[in-house]
Amino acid sequence: KNQEKLRIQLQKSQKKFFSSVFQLYSICQNSGHVLYSKMSFLAGMDGVDYQDTSVIKKTRNYKRIGILIVVGVLIILLLVSLFRFLNSSGENAIIPTPAPETINTTVTPEGTPSPAPGLDQGNLSITIQNGSGEAGVAKTASDFLTEKGYTISSTGNADNFDYQDVTIQIKEDSSEYLDLLESDLSEKYNVGTTSADLSSSFSTDALVIIGK
Template identity: 50%
Template sequence: MKFEILQFPLAKSAYGGIILPMEEENKSEIFQSPTQYESRLSRPKNQFAPKKIFIILFSIVIVGLIIFGTTRFFAGGKSEQNSEPAPTAEAFPTDIPEPTEEISPTQEPKKPTPTKIPTPKPTVNPVDKTTGLDRSNLSIHVLNGSGAGRASKKASDFLESLGYNVIQIGNAENFNYEKTTIQIKSAKEEFLSLLKKDLSSNYSLGTTSADLASDSRPDTIVIVGKE
């Protein structure tokens, strides 16, 4: 087997070194003259000056402080405004004047009304002169059998004026009585003629009897009729 030895052209640099062969387009960048190389090293680099950096940082700090101070100022003003309590109105007691009655100049003062004193009824002698019977010993219950208003009250007042003892007044079971009726206990039958005589002066008499029950409260029941 035979091996071929490849040969490449060699070049010497200005400094006595050996330079390997390379493409022509890269030779100009690598192989430079000492003058060109020194000029490239002495060329100043592009960088920010320290003074400019300080000015920029200082401006940022100032703007930040202004924004922070403004925010705190407005926030503090609002909190103080909200924290102040609203003033409350104090209520003071006022004297209420008492109403006074005004008298009109044309109005005359009221005169006191005199109190009427009831006139006492004249004392009546209940004893009948003819028979000698005492009317106050006969108790009577007067009933309204006519339906007329206050009929029993009128009859009661009339009998009391004669001296009879009226213990109760009221209405009868019906208002169909045309004439006045009398019902008396048998034990008081002696008063029947006297009672008929007294009532006949103002009323038309109907039936009369002495059959009232002995246990009845009144001695006599008088039912007033329409006539």
């Protein structure tokens, strides 16, 4: 649309330009005739033949010079007008706005360990003990971890009922599961103490004690 508008305006400018040139040419031509008539009249008064070639040449030269001056001025005006028009068209052109870049940021919660990738919960055997004295807590934890895919080998009571939060102990050769087990239990419980020093003679790979 902008190009079509520019083309139409250029055509209008050209028509105005040539029309002005033609009008000025006619004016100059008429002025030349008037000048020629006056010079002929004056020459007649002085006894000089109005057909004197020198007078005719001077008249023609005046006409040519006048026409050249007028045409030159019009060309300059046309160029100035075109320059202003092109500048205004460039300023009004629609500049596409680039879409803002979307930066995806992933925020990792502080204090939450990242489990090692590729671990299979089913390969870790766990013993769950009740360390709070509240009935059924070991069974509840067993069901929760079973849904996560862990192998629950046994449940029972701890050596006392004074444990706070959840205690996790795991064997050293299964320590790569510690962060994963802690992360899963943190979804339901407050995890307190964790360690990878469970005795190698213990019957399962990990021991989880549910405290108060």
